[in-house]
Each structure stands twice: as C-alpha cells, then as structure tokens.
Amino acid sequence: MQKLMPIEDFTEVTQTAKIDRQAHGWRAKCLQRLIRLDLPVPKTVAIPAATVRAIAAGHPIDCKAILSYFGDDALVSVRPSPANPDWGGPATILNVGHNKARHDALVKRHGAQAANAISLRFIQSYATHVARLDPDMFEAKDPSPDAIRDALRVYALEMDEEFPEDPARQLADVLRSMARAWEGTTARLLRQAKGAPLEAPLGLVVQAMAQGMGQGISGSGVMQFVDPVTGQPQITGRYLGQGQGRDALKTAKALYLTRDPRGSSLEDIAPEIFATLIRHGAACRAKLREEMQIEFTIEDGHLAVLDAVRVQRSARASLRIAVALASDGVISAEEAVLRVEPRALSEMLHSQVDPRGPRDVVARGIAASPGAATGRIVFSSAAAQASASRGEACILVRRETAPEDIRGMHSAAAVLTERGGMTSHAAVIARGLGLPCVVGANLRLDPRDKRIHAEGRSFGEGDLITIDGTTGQVLAGAAEMLAPALDEHFQTLLGWADQFRDIGIRANADTPADAATARKFAAQGIGLCRTEHMFFEEDRLVVMREMIFADVSEDRAAALARLLPMQRADFVQLFEIMAGLPVCIRLFDPPLHEFLPHDREGMRELAEALDKPLSEVTRRVEALAEFNPMLGMRGVRLGVVLPEIYDMQAQAIFEATVEVARRGAAVVPEVMIPLVSAKREVELVKARIDAVAANVKIKAGREFDYKLGVMVETPRAALRAGEIAQHAAFLSFGTNDLTQMTYGLSRDDAGRFMNIYVQQGVFPEDPFHILDVEGVGELLLIGAERGRKTRPDLTLSICGEHGGNPESIEFCRRAGFDYVSCSPYRVPLARLAAAHLALNDRSMQAQTGHKIL
Known part of the structure; x- marks a missing residue:
C-alpha cells in the first residue's frame, strides 16, 4: 500500500500563507491577493506543482485531510492554476463531494429543482472529464429525477461500477485526472504553441462551493469594467440566476449586468450587490494594478468572489488601459510603455x-x-x-x-x-x-x-x-x-516612449503625402526619400521617357530641364512639411528600363507619344533590357554614365533649399548617393554636386549648407567604408539590397522557398524580414567601425525594411548607430520598440550594476 503524501503538500490560502506563483500557480496567488483585499473569497486550498506531478505519477494524496479544511458535508470545486494564465489547463470541476446525502441536504436547503440541477451537472462533468466517457451519453438537460437516474445507470454500465459516493474518492479521482491531463502529449503541444516551456508547472486549487442556487437571490456571473475591444470604461458581463460556473453564462437566459431596455439586469434585481461588485472591481484595479474580470456567485443574497482574471483585450484596448492606469497613478509611465507590445501598434494605425x-x-x-x-x-x-x-x-x-x-x-x-x-x-x-x-x-x-x-x-x-x-x-x-485608434491615449503613450528611447527614429518618405504621414507619427526627419517614385506620375513619365530616348547629353539635359521645376516643387513641399527636420534625399536609383513599357501595346502608345517609329522604340527597349537589372545600370552607375540626371536632381534640391530658406525655414538637405561600391564613384559624383551647389549659390546670392552621404548597399562598400567615409558625412545602410547581395538572393523570388529554408533550419528567420545579425550584421559592424575610424563624427543609420523591426533596432543601438529609418506607418512601432530596449537595459543595469550599452 502506497503511503499518502503528507499534509504539508497542500496549503490553505490565507493572507499570510506562503503562496508562490511558480510553485502554486497564478490562480492561487491571485486568490491570496483577493483575500488580502478582504474580498469574500470562499475557503481555498492550494496544491503545489510538485504535488500535482507526484499525483500524475501515481502517488496518492490525503484527500480526507484536504476536505477537512471545508467542514462536514461541504462541496468543493477544483480549478487549474498554472504559472501563466495564458497556458490554459484542464477543465474546472464543480460540486466535488456530491452524493445522495448531499442531494437530500440540498433539497431541504434550496429546494428539489436546485438540488437536482447540481446533481445532474456533477454527474455529467465527472463522467466526461474524469471518467472520460462520451458526453453524448449524458446529454439530458432537464434536471429531473429520471434524468439523474438515467445518467447514473449509463455510468454504471460503462464503468462496471456504481457512481462513487465517497467525497474523498471523488476528489482523488478529479485531482489525478487533471494532473494527468496536464501531462498529456496534446496538452503539452498546445502549451508550447502558447510559448510555455516543455515542463510548465501546474498547481491546483480546491475551493468551497458557493452554490449559485437557493431560495433567495442566487446565481453566477462575471463582471469587468472596460470594453475588451476598445478599452473604454464600461461595465460589461453576464449574470444567470440559479446558475453555476462560467459555462452557465453562455445560455440565452443569462442577463446583462447593467440596466437594459430588453429586460431586467443584475443592477435591477440586486442593486446593493451590484454596487458592492463595483467597489471590489475598483479595489482590484488599484491594488492588483490591472483591469480584472471578477467571477462571482450569489447564494441566497450572499456574494462570493470566486476568482479574478486579467481582462482579455485587443491591442487598442491594451494601450488605452495601460495609459489610463498610469494617468491614475496606479502604475508608472515606464511600466505603461512596457505593457504595450510594439508590434501590436499596427492594429491601431489603420482601420x-x-x-x-x-x-x-x-x-x-x-x-x-x-x-x-x-x-x-x-x-x-x-x-x-x-x-x-x-x-x-x-x-x-x-x-x-x-x-x-x-x-x-x-x-x-x-x-x-x-x-x-x-x-x-x-x-x-x-x-x-x-x-x-x-x-x-x-x-x-x-x-x-x-x-x-x-x-x-x-x-x-x-x-x-x-x-x-x-x-x-x-x-x-x-x-x-x-476606425484607427490614433487618439490622445495613443499619443500619450508614444510621448512617454520618446522620453525613454535613446536612438533616433526617422521615416522613409517618397512623396509629400508620405512626409505628412511621417510628421503625424512624430518621425524625427526623413531618413530615405526615394526620388524615382516621383517620376511615375503621368506627366513626368512622358518627360522621363523623352530623356531616356535622347541620344546626346544636350537632349537629355533639355528633357530633364522640364522635370526640374517638378522636382523642385516636390522638395519644397518636403522641406516645408518637415519644418526644419532633417531630410535625406537619395538620388535616382532604378534601372531606366523600369520607366519603359514591356508589352507591344505600351510600346505602340509610346511611339505615338514620342512621334517615333515603333521599330526604334522597340530597339531602344530591347537595348536597355538587362539580364540582371538589380545588379546592372542603376544607382551611382547612372550618375557616372549619365551625370545629367544627378545634376538636375541636385539643382532641384538646392534651389528648393534656397526657396524655403527665403520663407524663413532653415534647411540642411542630406544628399545620398545610392549603390556605391568604390571611393572613385563618390569622388566623381561629389565633384559635380559641389559644382551644382556653387552655381545655385551664385545665382541665388545666398549661402546654404548640405551634407553628402552614401547609401551602403553592396558588401564592397561596407568593406571599403574607411576610404569612402573620406568624402561622406554619413553612411546609411540599405539593408534590403545589402541582404540580397550578401546572400545572393532575390527578395522578390526568395519567397518561393524561404518557408522551407526556415522550417528546416537553414536560416533561423527570413533575412529580408529579420536582419541577419551574423552575416549582414557583421558587414554593418565592419562598415561602421572602418567609417568612424576615418571620420569620428560620421553619422550612421539603416534605412532598409529592417529599420522598423525591434530586433534590428536593438542591433543598431548596440552598434552605436545614430538612427533607424523605416516606412511612416512603422515609425510608432519603432519609437515604442526603442523605448522598450532602453528601459529593459536600464532595468538590467540596475540589477547587475553594469552598463549594458
């Protein structure tokens, strides 16, 4: 005969009991906190995870000793209590200890209908969750004596024994069933999918039943004080008279808590209890520092609080709740910032x-x-x-x-x-x-x-x-x-985040509309303006094509002269929208064939527009076609071979600078050369841009400053950053192309096999989505180190798609970069992620006494 486990392996939950979240689970700890708040919590016993594991392994526990805490003839419930509520757990079992004697006592106390309902529910629950019988065999919903007899008969036929009458036996079976269910393969896989460790602990709590059934006002309900979708203050929940447990609230007979034109509510039926619940909710919010959902039971007019759980919420509700708690002094601004997951912000920026x-x-x-x-x-x-x-x-x-x-x-x-x-x-x-x-x-x-x-x-x-x-x-x-949730709560949280972060956040903005969005999201400037997107407008595309078809430099310059005022107007708008914040303009980058039609019909229309023979248009389109255009005639190579393009853009930038300066706004434009591989490329382009700047200054009769920098997109540029930095005030790493060239992958085609590569562990993540800190990251570190060795005041940044990823921001912070730049709609995410990183470093530094960065 196996020895029963000692009584020390379970603990009554009191204000002073040693209840630990890791040992006993979140529910046991939460119940202790409710007891400390003097809420009417029924007597509860906590069984730690170590005991639960022993029970699952077959070691018996002294269930009579547990039941002795609750007195004679008591009924109890058993609930799961994992360390993290998100991990789930086996189903709660109510009314453990019920038998014929308890039934007869309930008939005298609450009436036959209530007693029958409790009996049938317990038999059904025990048969399906403990004995693991088919629930279809226990479908009876009408709690009549005949239904109870049928359920007991089916149980006896299936189990070859009568339904257990001994409360200690029932409790032992329930505990063993729940413990083994937690250890099952399916349960483990489900927990792992939710981020739980393989050996996640499970505690159990045994609690005295508050019946929810009786002669007076009786029932069960749940109550919360915020809307789970919007986070707005609002009392929501359900209440079912003469009902038990959360499952009962799913019935259409359940009432709303507040006064409702469709019928009565708990507020109408029991206004004093309703007011008491509101006070309990306020106490939980203040002391537990969280918006909680309260599960309660009323038995003959007496209120019992069975549990309180964190309100499940959407991302927008989570933000609003965090800001409200901080504004009310319940939590700090730092904690409010850390409570909102950066990636969740995308839900709030859009419909x-x-x-x-x-x-x-x-x-x-x-x-x-x-x-x-x-x-x-x-x-x-x-x-x-x-x-x-x-x-x-x-x-x-x-x-x-x-x-x-x-x-x-x-x-x-x-x-x-x-x-x-x-x-x-x-x-x-x-x-x-x-x-x-x-x-x-x-x-x-x-x-x-x-x-x-x-x-x-x-x-x-x-x-x-x-x-x-x-x-x-x-x-x-x-x-x-x-609708989007860009309200005062959103702005408040990001304002707090800006106080804590220690890296700059700019936006990639190609048009004035993009720039306006960047300002709306409080970007600290434009880190990448891709000017080629400005040329796809219908009126500009025609002129662009004329330039492409020009045979000599003079004709190209003439066509570009028609684009000059359009570009200048674009830059004036950008500078005015950004109101003195830095604007980094990347010179023309894509191969010219992107501006030409690819089908026969498009070529015919272009021939008509240019008044040229179709054969000539076809020949030129074919001549500009490249086997690998992303590695061909693009970027700085265009600026060297067809310098008129960069001349026009530089003139537009500097003339816009002068125009905006005359209106009273100081602008220091940042001009960026794309796809550089060699120092000589920078020298050639820099010489022409400096000459254009000098001419504009002479014609305008006005001085202005500008910065010239390089977009590092090739591995060679990263390796030769030391000599390139001799002619550059800043290096901005374009991680999109740098990743392509480092891996030898096309980001447009890699999606065909990338999932397989990630699943089979070839790559830990898609390197176009999450920055490869080992390969591409090493090139960034080499480029940063060699560039700053030549020029200590060199400004460093990244401006690829990775700029808005928290993992990439963390890498850039540790590498000493000055800022990251991302699409406008990722700016809020980047601001919050940067604040998280800084606050976590501060916390780690406080714990260890060592500076992290």
Whole structure:
C-alpha cells in the first residue's frame, strides 16, 4: 500500500500563507491577493506543482485531510492554476463531494429543482472529464429525477461500477485526472504553441462551493469594467440566476449586468450587490494594478468572489488601459510603455475588421501590411485611378505588382496579389503607403476574364471584397470595421516612449503625402526619400521617357530641364512639411528600363507619344533590357554614365533649399548617393554636386549648407567604408539590397522557398524580414567601425525594411548607430520598440550594476 503524501503538500490560502506563483500557480496567488483585499473569497486550498506531478505519477494524496479544511458535508470545486494564465489547463470541476446525502441536504436547503440541477451537472462533468466517457451519453438537460437516474445507470454500465459516493474518492479521482491531463502529449503541444516551456508547472486549487442556487437571490456571473475591444470604461458581463460556473453564462437566459431596455439586469434585481461588485472591481484595479474580470456567485443574497482574471483585450484596448492606469497613478509611465507590445501598434494605425462581427473568408495569404479596407475589385492601375477619380474605394488585384503599379497602389484602398512574400514589391510598397495588403493568396487570377477564383467561389471586376492585411484574410462583401485608434491615449503613450528611447527614429518618405504621414507619427526627419517614385506620375513619365530616348547629353539635359521645376516643387513641399527636420534625399536609383513599357501595346502608345517609329522604340527597349537589372545600370552607375540626371536632381534640391530658406525655414538637405561600391564613384559624383551647389549659390546670392552621404548597399562598400567615409558625412545602410547581395538572393523570388529554408533550419528567420545579425550584421559592424575610424563624427543609420523591426533596432543601438529609418506607418512601432530596449537595459543595469550599452 502506497503511503499518502503528507499534509504539508497542500496549503490553505490565507493572507499570510506562503503562496508562490511558480510553485502554486497564478490562480492561487491571485486568490491570496483577493483575500488580502478582504474580498469574500470562499475557503481555498492550494496544491503545489510538485504535488500535482507526484499525483500524475501515481502517488496518492490525503484527500480526507484536504476536505477537512471545508467542514462536514461541504462541496468543493477544483480549478487549474498554472504559472501563466495564458497556458490554459484542464477543465474546472464543480460540486466535488456530491452524493445522495448531499442531494437530500440540498433539497431541504434550496429546494428539489436546485438540488437536482447540481446533481445532474456533477454527474455529467465527472463522467466526461474524469471518467472520460462520451458526453453524448449524458446529454439530458432537464434536471429531473429520471434524468439523474438515467445518467447514473449509463455510468454504471460503462464503468462496471456504481457512481462513487465517497467525497474523498471523488476528489482523488478529479485531482489525478487533471494532473494527468496536464501531462498529456496534446496538452503539452498546445502549451508550447502558447510559448510555455516543455515542463510548465501546474498547481491546483480546491475551493468551497458557493452554490449559485437557493431560495433567495442566487446565481453566477462575471463582471469587468472596460470594453475588451476598445478599452473604454464600461461595465460589461453576464449574470444567470440559479446558475453555476462560467459555462452557465453562455445560455440565452443569462442577463446583462447593467440596466437594459430588453429586460431586467443584475443592477435591477440586486442593486446593493451590484454596487458592492463595483467597489471590489475598483479595489482590484488599484491594488492588483490591472483591469480584472471578477467571477462571482450569489447564494441566497450572499456574494462570493470566486476568482479574478486579467481582462482579455485587443491591442487598442491594451494601450488605452495601460495609459489610463498610469494617468491614475496606479502604475508608472515606464511600466505603461512596457505593457504595450510594439508590434501590436499596427492594429491601431489603420482601420481593422471588427472582431465581434461575422467573417466570410474566401481566401488566405500572407499578412503583408496591416489594416483592413473594403472596396470593389480592379485588375489594373488605370482602373484603380479611374475608381479613385469617381470617389469609389477599390482593391487592386494583381498576380504580382511592379514599379509601374505605383500609381494604382496610390489610388487603391488595399492590394491583393496571387504571388509574393513579406518582402515582395507589393508588400514593401504597401507598408510604406500604409495600405492593407495580402500577398501570396490561395486564389487563381484570370486576367483575360478579369476574375479571381478561390475555394470554389468566383469574383469579377466590380465585386465588393474586404482585405484584412492584419490576418491575411480575404473576405467577401463589406465587413464591419473599427476606425484607427490614433487618439490622445495613443499619443500619450508614444510621448512617454520618446522620453525613454535613446536612438533616433526617422521615416522613409517618397512623396509629400508620405512626409505628412511621417510628421503625424512624430518621425524625427526623413531618413530615405526615394526620388524615382516621383517620376511615375503621368506627366513626368512622358518627360522621363523623352530623356531616356535622347541620344546626346544636350537632349537629355533639355528633357530633364522640364522635370526640374517638378522636382523642385516636390522638395519644397518636403522641406516645408518637415519644418526644419532633417531630410535625406537619395538620388535616382532604378534601372531606366523600369520607366519603359514591356508589352507591344505600351510600346505602340509610346511611339505615338514620342512621334517615333515603333521599330526604334522597340530597339531602344530591347537595348536597355538587362539580364540582371538589380545588379546592372542603376544607382551611382547612372550618375557616372549619365551625370545629367544627378545634376538636375541636385539643382532641384538646392534651389528648393534656397526657396524655403527665403520663407524663413532653415534647411540642411542630406544628399545620398545610392549603390556605391568604390571611393572613385563618390569622388566623381561629389565633384559635380559641389559644382551644382556653387552655381545655385551664385545665382541665388545666398549661402546654404548640405551634407553628402552614401547609401551602403553592396558588401564592397561596407568593406571599403574607411576610404569612402573620406568624402561622406554619413553612411546609411540599405539593408534590403545589402541582404540580397550578401546572400545572393532575390527578395522578390526568395519567397518561393524561404518557408522551407526556415522550417528546416537553414536560416533561423527570413533575412529580408529579420536582419541577419551574423552575416549582414557583421558587414554593418565592419562598415561602421572602418567609417568612424576615418571620420569620428560620421553619422550612421539603416534605412532598409529592417529599420522598423525591434530586433534590428536593438542591433543598431548596440552598434552605436545614430538612427533607424523605416516606412511612416512603422515609425510608432519603432519609437515604442526603442523605448522598450532602453528601459529593459536600464532595468538590467540596475540589477547587475553594469552598463549594458
């Protein structure tokens, strides 16, 4: 006979008992805190994780000793108490200890109907969760004596024994069942999916039952004091008279807590108890420093608080709650900042599909850019522009997008593509524009018939769909939406974050609209302005093509002279919007073929526009085609071979600087040379830009300053940063192309196999999504070290897609970079992530006494 475990292996939960969260679980610790707040918590016993493991291994526990804490004839509940509430746990079992004698006593105390309901519920719960019998065999809902007899008969037939009457036996079976369920393979896998360690501990709590049934006011309910979706102060919850447990509240008979025009409520039935619950909620908020949901039971007018759990909440509710707690002095501003996950901010920057509404999902893909939008399907950029001109929201659907789709993306409410990954053209541009985007969707696009086919359903041009870029879902029709949450709570939290972070945050902004968005999100300047995006506007594209078809330098300069005032106006707008904040302008980068049509019809239209033979247009398009354009005639190579382009852009920048200065705003533009590989490239471009600056100063009769820097995108530039820094005031690492060239991967094509590579451990993460600190990161460190060795005051930054990733920001902080730059809609995330990193370092430094950075 096995020896019973000693009584020390379970502890009554009192104000002074030694209850530890790791040993006894979060629920046991929370109940102790409620007891310390003098809330009416029923008597509770906590069983630590070590004892639970022993029970699972077959060691018996003295259940009579546990039950002795509760007195004769008591009924108890058993609840799971893991160290973390998010890990879940086995189902709660109510009314343990119930038998015929208890039934008879309940009949006298609460009446036959209540006693029968308790009996049937316990038999059903015990049979399905402890004996593991099929719940369909115990379906009876009417708590009649016949239903109870049938349930007991079925149990006896299936188990070859009568239903246990001994309370100690019942409790032992319940404890063993819950302990072994926690140790099961399925439960372990589910916990691991939620981030729990393999050997996550489970405690159990045994609590005296508050029946929720009786002659007077009796029932069960849950109450919380904020809306879980918005975070606004609001009493919500349900109450069911003559009911037990949370499951009972799912019935349609459950009432709302506050006065409701549809019927009575707890506030109407028991106003004093309702007021007491509000006081208890306020006490929990103040002392537990959190918005809690209270589970309660009323028995014959007596209130019992069974549990309190952290209110489940959306990201927007989490932010509002954290700010409200800090504003009320319940928590510090530092803690409020740390309570909000940076990546969760994307939910607040855009409209979102309301989680409370229905969803008709027709396709799924990669959630490439957060937010949601409803619109009518269009299949071309021209159709998107036409839709926008009519004031109609549209969804641009493409097999995959290309640079010429920029205008259509600007006009669309969202983007959906059949192909692509997180770093495809559609994904990158959509994130920069703040457009909801789903890429790589499981649909088939038929461009000839202008239809998409997905999971047996078909949609044509003009059909209404909703794109949820946060979840990667495509929904039929118009979904219910939540507006962006850029309110005072959002601004307050990010204002606090700015006080704590120690690295600059700029935005990548290609247009005045982008710059306005960057200012709205409090970016500290523009870290990358890609000027080529300005040339895709219809009137500019024609002039750009004329320049491309010019045969001599003079003709190219003449065409570019027509673009000069347009560029100058763009830069004037940028400088004025940024109001003295730094603006880093990257000179022209893409290969020229991107500005030319690729199909026969487009070439014919271009021939008509330029008044040239179609054969000549075709020859020029073919001549400009490259086998590998991303490694071809682009970036600084264009500036060396066709210097008129950079001359025009430099003149536009400097003339805009003068114009804005005359209006009273001081501007020091930062001019950045892209795709540099050699010091000589910088020397050649710098000489011409300095000459342009001198000419503008003479003509304007006004002095101005500017900075010239280099965009480090090639491994060689990183390795030769020491000599390149001789001619550069700053180095900005373009991690998109630098990753491509370091790995020898195309970011547009790598999505075809990247998931397999990550799954098989070839790469720990997609290097286009999370910065590769080992390979690409080493090039950044080499470039930074060699550049600053030559020029100690050299400004360092990154401006690729990685600039908005918390992991990349952490790397840049530790490497001593001055700032990161990311798309405007990732600026809030970057600001908050930088604050998290600084605060965590401060906390670690306080614990160790050593400076982290």
